[in-house]
Amino acid sequence: MYIVVCCRNNLDSGGSMFLKVYSITILLLDLLSLIVKVIFAILESIFQTFTGGAEKSVVNEIVLVTGTGHGIGKELAHQYASLGAIVVCWDINQEQNDETVQELRKIGCKAYGYKCDVADRDSVLALALKVKEEVGDVTILVNNAGIMPCHPLLQHNHQEIRKIFDINVLAHFWMLEAFLPSMIQNNRGHVVALSSMAGVMGLRNLVPYCASKYAVRGLMDALNEELREDARQIEVKFTSIFPFIVDTGLCKKPYTRFPFLLNFVPAKKAAKAIITAQRRNYSEVSIPGILLHLNSVLRLLPLKAAQHLKDFIDSGVDSDTT
Numbered sequence: 131m132y133i134v135v136c137c138r139n140n141l142d143s144g145g146s147m148f149l150k151v152y153s154i155t156i157l158l159l160d161l162l163s164l165i166v167k168v169i170f171a172i173l174e175s176i177f178q179t180f181t182g183g184a185e186k187s188v189v190n191e192i193v194l195v196t197g198t199g200h201g202i203g204k205e206l207a208h209q210y211a212s213l214g215a216i217v218v219c220w221d222i223n224q225e226q227n228d229e230t231v232q233e234l235r236k237i238g239c240k241a242y243g244y245k246c247d248v249a250d251r252d253s254v255l256a257l258a259l260k261v262k263e264e265v266g267d268v269t270i271l272v273n274n275a276g277i278m279p280c281h282p283l284l285q286h287n288h289q290e291i292r293k294i295f296d297i298n299v300l301a302h303f304w305m306l307e308a309f310l311p312s313m314i315q316n317n318r319g320h321v322v323a324l325s326s327m328a329g330v331m332g333l334r335n336l337v338p339y340c341a342s343k344y345a346v347r348g349l350m351d352a353l354n355e356e357l358r359e360d361a362r363q364i365e366v367k368f369t370s371i372f373p374f375i376v377d378t379g380l381c382k383k384p385y386t387r388f389p390f391l392l393n394f395v396p397a398k399k400a401a402k403a404i405i406t407a408q409r410r411n412y413s414e415v416s417i418p419g420i421l422l423h424l425n426s427v428l429r430l431l432p433l434k435a436a437q438h439l440k441d442f443i444d445s446g447v448d449s450d451t452t
């Protein structure tokens with residue numbers, strides 16, 4: 131009896147020893163593969179920084195841009211169209227949107243215009259069906275429409291705060307609800323979202339706006355992760371854009387101490403940077419490009435040190451009510 135128990139104990143401890151060695155080996159192999167992948171990703175990123183990377187064609191892609199009546203959206207419509215894409219223009223302002231569409235048609239581009247308040251879920255979903263019927267499946271969606279009321283928090287009334295969130299955040303959800311399913315089904319597509327440098331750092335006079343742009347960033351990061359981890363290996367790409375100040379008039383009273391570092395970018399240049407980022411499958415890009423890197427460095431510093439640096443750079447927006 132004693133001998134049998136001893137043998138069983140030896141077998142048990144031999145088995146558990148084998149299991150331990152096995153799991154340590156698996157862990158070491160996992161670690162090795164992780165190190166190789168991380169080094170490869172760093173090298174790939176350095177290579178991309180210097181070479182730029184290949185740009186996907188957008189010829190005959192159906193590109194829907196919101197907010198095409200003015201500013202960055204209008205420029206995006208023009209540049210996508212000139213690259214051979216079929217452009218679908220949505221804006222709440224019918225007159226200005228029609229103007230964009232007419233300009234594109236005059237130069238022989240394929241463009242379709244629709245009036246839509248992107249904050250109105252029912253309108254978005256109904257119009258999406260119409261676009262599918264009249265144009266086809268949208269393959270590139272650019273959630274661009276946005277508003278930027280700019281004053282101290284306690285001067286914002288609750289209707290204004292709701293409106294900022296309706297247009298700048300919830301509209302992205304309704305547009306995704308309308309267009310993401312067909313992209314997933316066709317296993318191709320690209321979603322671009324306009325966040326802002328105000329979605330990366332807090333800025334005075336822009337509390338609700340900053341909150342809305344942080345939300346867009348969170349939405350895009352999480353959605354990107356959700357699809358990346360999806361077992362179906364879905365080939366839908368996501369690009370978040372973080373402009374500082376683009377010269378469209380949206381930002382009423384911008385100021386900058388160092389224009390060579392933080393200049394007000396023309397809408398044409400911003401649109402070009404956005405399209406390049408989308409065509410190169412970048413997951414995020416700031417305009418100017420240096421700003422996201424600068425922000426990463428700032429984040430390494432203690433808060434007070436970062437605040438001193440921010441005060442020294444002294445750039446932002448004044449209230450639109452004074």
Ligand SMILES: NC(=O)c1ccc[n+]([C@@H]2O[C@H](COP(=O)([O-])OP(=O)(O)OC[C@H]3O[C@@H](n4cnc5c(N)ncnc54)[C@H](O)[C@@H]3O)[C@@H](O)[C@H]2O)c1
Nearest residue numbers: 197199200201202221222247248275276326375376378380
């Ligand atoms: N201009 C900047 O300095 C700046 C900086 C950072 C981020 N952004 C972001 O870039 C995007 C575009 O900005 P812009 O400067 O071109 O603005 P813009 O005001 O020049 O143009 C915005 C367009 O969106 C349309 N729009 C507004 N509300 C809408 C709604 N509910 N439904 C449909 N269309 C609507 C407007 O009619 C207008 O044609 C915005 O999301 C903005 O927050 C701009």
